[in-house]
Amino acid sequence: MYYSPVPLLIIRADAPALIEVNGHPAGECGADSHIALPLSDSGDYYVALLPLFDREDARLYPVTRKISFENGSIRSRPAPDVGICSWPGGVFELTMRAGRLRCDSACRIPYRIDHIEPRLGSRTFQLTLYYETGLKLSIEESNRALGGYALGEGESGSLDVLEFGGVPYVAAHTQGKYGERLLLLSAAMEEALDLSAQTVRIEAGSVEAIDPLGTLLGHERRIRYEYEKGGGFVPSPAETGFFTRAPRAPRGTLERAIAFAEAVREGFEAEAMSYLADDLAASISFDALREFLGTFTAARPPISDGSGRFLGLIAQEDGNLSCARLYEFEFAEDGRIENITEA
Incomplete structure (x- = not known):
């Protein structure tokens, strides 16, 4: 399910926008939607983001960025305002950011x-x-x-x-x-x-x-x-x-997996172990859990996965480049985690 026969480019934008790739319209996307395109193993791609709306405090303008691949890998670092996350199976997630011209202060009377x-x-x-x-x-x-x-x-x-x-x-x-x-x-x-x-x-x-x-x-x-x-x-x-708000309870298996991973990342041992079924909690130490999951900055499911069982742990590699490790979670009837494997 998560391994593409050819490299795949996933494009997201931080605002509703039309996306063009090498001069051809590819579709519309935004922060909560994406476009998926097959890639060749090697080649240059010129990705243009054309905002569809302005924001209250800024005029948004188009940007075009060059992304280069060689033998199924990123060949050179993209521009600083572009984020690229590499997922298992040759999937590259590209996050584009529209240009901004502030406009809220220019006409404000002191x-x-x-x-x-x-x-x-x-x-x-x-x-x-x-x-x-x-x-x-x-x-x-x-x-x-x-x-x-x-x-x-x-x-x-x-x-x-x-x-x-x-x-x-x-x-x-x-x-x-x-x-x-x-x-x-x-x-x-x-x-x-x-x-x-x-x-x-x-x-x-x-x-x-x-x-x-x-x-x-x-x-x-x-x-x-x-x-x-x-x-x-x-x-x-x-x-x-929780000093200014009450904790938000996780809903569903995916949110439990995310809450567990974040507790491990932040070093909240008691909270992390509370998400595990008794047998799993008894068989592994907190230090072993931290070593197994490794270092990461964010946890989210892979693109288009609705099973609630798979979670990508995003690790910053270098600047705007990051890499996702994929884990599969199995849950007991009471919703606690009874097994975790690297997918």
Whole structure:
């Protein structure tokens, strides 16, 4: 089922697009659909992506990339914006990315988001958080500019004065499409802490930076920054758990296999072993499981497989080149995994 008699090119795109190969239309694809084409063992292929729609924040433009094969293998590294994953049996999965021209900021009128005038010691400052092709923070004293910060992408935020260990700090907390940022400034307007994460929050007198691990269940990694007098904000060791959301339960055999593989990858021994049937769990150690599955960055089924039994573990080889190892899972009646073999 997974071994093609001739090399096969699978084409995906990060946006709905028409695909042309060597000047001929090959069909339409997107992030959730693909095109499959037979390849010769050796030759050059010029793949063009023509976007069908723009995005809210960007105009998408066509790109053409050259992919070369020799004796059934990639002959040379493709362009950096192209991803290629090699699957068993001569299947090459190509991910194309449309070109982008940002268009959301060009016509936006600058506006003020927040303004405070804190008195810190003997000095009074004027701080303004505003939007102008991104978030900016201006710092003034007695109508004299002292400096400012470009805080990156986003459209909202707030300014406040917070105390840690009895010491006041100005806090600029901003939110954007891809996460949050917290900038803490001392009474001398010097940077004390600057954090960016999916979620940045203050809990029980400490600052927390929380990012998703990208797992099916939604695991998160949290780092706390505790204030120490004379030492500033000191990070604690990273913790893993579910801090902003409840875990998502896997549905069906395929999701159980993915959740198991991700637990092994992240080193979650108790969770990984819980997906195994009793006999299999008793016959293999966690270290042996990690060695068997090897190093990988992602887990997903092969193209067009709906059985829920096969899983590809994607390992980064070099830059934008990756390789998939294929595993077959067998499940007990209660849904737990009772056998795993490399397909």
